[in-house]
Amino acid sequence: MKRVDDFRLRFGKREIVPIMIGGMGVDISTAELALEAARLGGIGHISDAMLPTVSDRLYDTGFVKEKLQQYKYNIDNTDKSAVKFDLGHISESTRLHVSKTMEAKRGEGMVFINCMEKLTMNAPRETLTVRLRSALDAGIDGITLAAGLHLGSFAMIEDHPRFRDAKLGIIVSSLRALQLFLRKNSRTNRLPDFVVVEGPLAGGHLGFGMDDWMKYDLRTITNEVLQFLRDEKLDIPVIPAGGIFTGSDAVSFLEEGSAAVQVATRFTVADECGLPKDVQQEYFKASEDDIEVNGISPTGYPMRMLKASPAIGSGIRPGCESYGYILDANGRCSYIDSYNREVAAHPGEKKIQVLDKTCLCTHMRNFKLWTCGHYTYKLKDTSNKLADGSYQPLSAEHIFRDYQFSTDNKVALPPQK
Numbered sequence: 391m392k393r394v395d396d397f398r399l400r401f402g403k404r405e406i407v408p409i410m411i412g413g414m415g416v417d418i419s420t421a422e423l424a425l426e427a428a429r430l431g432g433i434g435h436i437s438d439a440m441l442p443t444v445s446d447r448l449y450d451t452g453f454v455k456e457k458l459q460q461y462k463y464n465i466d467n468t469d470k471s472a473v474k475f476d477l478g479h480i481s482e483s484t485r486l487h488v489s490k491t492m493e494a495k496r497g498e499g500m501v502f503i504n505c506m507e508k509l510t511m512n513a514p515r516e517t518l519t520v521r522l523r524s525a526l527d528a529g530i531d532g533i534t535l536a537a538g539l540h541l542g543s544f545a546m547i548e549d550h551p552r553f554r555d556a557k558l559g560i561i562v563s564s565l566r567a568l569q570l571f572l573r574k575n576s577r578t579n580r581l582p583d584f585v586v587v588e589g590p591l592a593g594g595h596l597g598f599g600m601d602d603w604m605k606y607d608l609r610t611i612t613n614e615v616l617q618f619l620r621d622e623k624l625d626i627p628v629i630p631a632g633g634i635f636t637g638s639d640a641v642s643f644l645e646e647g648s649a650a651v652q653v654a655t656r657f658t659v660a661d662e663c664g665l666p667k668d669v670q671q672e673y674f675k676a677s678e679d680d681i682e683v684n685g686i687s688p689t690g691y692p693m694r695m696l697k698a699s700p701a702i703g704s705g706i707r708p709g710c711e712s713y714g715y716i717l718d719a720n721g722r723c724s725y726i727d728s729y730n731r732e733v734a735a736h737p738g739e740k741k742i743q744v745l746d747k748t749c750l751c752t753h754m755r756n757f758k759l760w761t762c763g764h765y766t767y768k769l770k771d772t773s774n775k776l777a778d779g780s781y782q783p784l785s786a787e788h789i790f791r792d793y794q795f796s797t798d799n800k801v802a803l804p805p806q807k
């Protein structure tokens with residue numbers, strides 16, 4: 391019976407344990423988590439979501455305070471188009487986070503950064519260009535282009551000295567999206583180094599429609615992508631993601647031709663994960679009925695989360711003067727519209743509820759939106775229940791090694807503390 395460890399992901403001469411921990415914003419996939427994956431010979435991700443505020447928290451910078459100071463005058467204004475990011479701040483925070491992470495890297499594995507196109511930041515092209523280029527400048531091993539089609543992303547960095555040496559990949563949820571990406575980027579004469587195929591059971595935003603995500607399945611999409619690449623004689627590693635919960639699940643994909651797997655949910659309860667300890671207990675305790683896919687993200691993508699997330703129904707004032715990561719090219723965000731509608735409908739009320747959308751920036755930053763994968767309800771079976779009813783947190787190493795060496799669909803419990 392094969393184990394994940396019987397396979398290797400090959401990047402040229404480099405051999406990697408074929409386990410990639412997916413990016414989880416905002417700083418849920420911490421540098422510590424990514425570094426553990428790299429130390430153990432696999433690939434870890436940091437996330438580039440909201441790095442100015444992450445940098446303030448981790449490295450004592452003052453980017454958010456400065457932005458708020460500059461735009462305080464606009465807080466009561468419903469038009470947020472004037473609230474622009476300082477590109478220098480974006481660059482500095484990205485360089486800080488990436489370089490500090492890369493300096494601490496040990497072992498044979500790699501650290502990538504997850505870059506979401508849907509973080510349009512009130513100037514989509516300019517801000518994404520700076521994010522991508524600064525990550526390359528600071529020595530990241532690779533970039534995973536996420537949450538969007540990224541039709542122009544290669545062009546933003548094609549003149550960068552590291553364009554051909556850094557590993558660049560894309561997350562897609564359909565063969566069509568991959569074909570479009572390849573067609574639009576063919577002019578740069580550079581293929582992606584890997585393709586993550588993300589199915590409908592993943593955590594975070596889903597690349598499917600609100601009403602049809604349940605009709606798709608990861609294995610079918612992965613096989614379509616593999617077949618297409620074989621037909622086109624394109625040698626690009628394919629990495630399925632979404633619902634791969636055991637080593638045996640992973641092996642079944644590797645045996646069918648995938649080069650590695652991307653996993654995340656199992657690591658949400660790791661010591662090194664950025665979620666606060668009490669929130670991790672919510673993940674452990676969740677039952678299947680406690681999880682839903684809903685449309686409250688202002689990005690327009692469906693998102694899976696725990697129904698108990700404090701972000702659901704919260705009617706806080708939009709925090710764009712401090713954050714503003716979802717503002718589109720015209721300074722708009724659908725949460726602002728929903729919020730203003732409720733304020734107008736309830737004049738004089740101090741606390742309002744907004745049910746159809748949420749302030750993604752503030753709530754993700756404060757760990758109040760508990761996004762999760764479909765199989766979160768199985769996390770309780772991966773640890774020991776303690777006398778006080780809580781679950782024993784796990785080390786990332788324990789989870790990583792369980793994926794790497796387990797067979798027979800088994801999940802190894804941690805040594806009891």
Ligand SMILES: Cc1cc2nc3c(=O)[nH]c(=O)nc-3n(C[C@H](O)[C@H](O)[C@H](O)COP(=O)(O)O)c2cc1C
Pocket residue numbers: 411412413414415416418437439504506536537561588591592593594595631632633634652653654655656658761762763764765
């Ligand atoms: C808490 C959480 C946050 C996530 N955030 C992101 C993100 O910011 N960007 C992204 O591309 N994918 C995100 N994902 C998706 C993962 O990177 C990964 O592809 C997917 O969840 C793998 O499926 P699994 O969780 O069933 O193992 C997130 C997943 C989780 C569980």
